[in-house]
Amino acid sequence: MLISTFVVAVCLLSYGSAKKRDNLNRLESHIGILEQKFKDLEKQVAKQNNELRDQKDLLAEKSEEIKLLKELLQKKESFIDTASQNIGALLNKSPDKRFLLDDSVAFFARLDETELTGVALNQTIVFDKIVLNAGNAFNAQTGQFTAPVDGFYLLSVSVASDLGHNHQLQVALMRNNDIIARAHAHGDSGHLDQGGVTIVTGLAAGDKIRVKSTYQDVTDFYGNGLTTFSGFQIMFK
Template identity: 35%
Template sequence: MRANFDTALTLVFVFSLAMTSEARSPRRNRNRAKARNSDLPTGAEEDGVCELEVTCPGGNGSPVSYPIKGPRRLARESSGKGKQGRKLPEKEDDRVEEADKSQNQNQNQNQTRVAFFAGLGKSFGPVDKNTDVLFDKVVTNLGGGFSEDTGRFTAPADGTYVFSLTIAAQGRRRAAVELSLNGRMVITVWAESLPYWATSSGTAILNLRTGDKVWLVLLQRAAYLYGYMYSTFSGYCLYQGV
């Protein structure tokens, strides 16, 4: 009789254990699915229901689950999908810089290139009065502003221009040249070859209007320029516009 009672008690215990394990299996599956979903990349928000499972330490009863409502994120797009073609907003400084570059390029394209360089292959002088210097070697004449016939540069556009001149004197002679703007003296450069050789140079930066003329005048009081490209005259447009 005692053996039959123990056998029945064992069968009841095994049956109860199997029912408890089966009741917990769906809950485990749900928890595993939640864990897998939490590892997925974040996407759009979607409302859902989560469960909070509570187990009392030392208790013999089954765990108790409480539903908790709240948003949970589901991955709705594969890696990189939906993000293609998305353009980051440009910074204001970048847009301003690009606009300035475009404006400068347009201005450079509309500007006329102006530069010239001329020199004396042969010596010039002496003269008995102030005389315009005629250069017999024109090396560069971009923009066509310099005239070999008159020795004068005519500004083709409003702007700021740079002019440089170098003169040479030789054999105890003197040379003095005046840089003239529309007949008005701007600077004077003097060279006196004591005892044998002398060179001198000067530079001027002038704001010119279209049609203004700049040239060199050899002065009568020091009226000899040494040639062989030791005496030169050059200029270029630094930038155009008033």
């Protein structure tokens, strides 16, 4: 009887130890699963932090670009105001022989797309947005204005360089095969630059006016309305 009791006690102890080991193994396995989930969560948080930093950097770049665009637009508005004042002064100065703007011959074209890339040397600039083409003397497909009649014309060109490092460009205002004016822009270290030229010249009927790239083999132009080409006929009375 004593021996049977001892055997039963040993069996109970062995069963208890086995159960504890089984519980311990299950606990260790559960801890391992929790640790892996924690590591996965840490990776997700790190990825989201990286994406957030990238978005903040992009937002900062866009903010700087918007600031530069506003500065260029302000300069252009100032130039237009000055030109308007000069025209008004000329009208008031010569009441007996003043010039009028003939609205039957006028055009205004601009580059609305963000960039015009891969422009070759001596290539004519073709503008993707035709704002005004009174008299239909401007050809949107070729980028050329053809004078419909003999007379004096005001012609204006503005160009904006791309955002590339140390990016320069130069264009020539062409009358047929002759250069009659030039404009230059020089962007540097991610900053835009805009250059322009406005002239008054005599044209014969059939003369073709265009803007061509003249600085280097291949260049890029910045758009967003900052690269433009316009003109109109001046009528004397």
